[in-house]
Amino acid sequence: MKIKEGFELRNVCGENIIIAHGIDNIDFTKVITLNDSAAMLWNAAQGRDFKEEELVELLLNEYEVDAPTAHKDVNTLINSWTEAGLVEK
Secondary structure (H helix, E strand, O other): OEEOOOEEEEEEOOEEEEEEOOOOOOOOOOOEEEOHHHHHHHHHHOOOEOOHHHHHHHHHHHOOOOHHHHHHHHHHHHHHHHHOOOEEO
8 A cells, every 4th residue: 555645744833744735635624633653654654655564563663562452553544544535555
C-alpha cells in the first residue's frame, strides 16, 4: 500500500496535521491530526510502498508495546487512513 500523492504531515502549533494539496484532495469538513506514534509511522511510510508488518516492526522497535497491541494499533491506523482517503491499497 502507499500514501496517496498530495498529502503531507506538518506540525502546526504543536499538532501533527495532515495537509492536502490539490483540488482533488481538499475536504474542508475534516481535519486529520496524528499523535506522535502515528506521525512517526506516517513519516516512515511517506513516499514509498509499505506493508502493515513493516509499520508494526517500527512500532515495536520504537515503543514499549507487545506484538498483539502493535498489530491492533497499526491495523486501526491503516483502516482510518484508508477511510479518510489517504492510502491506496
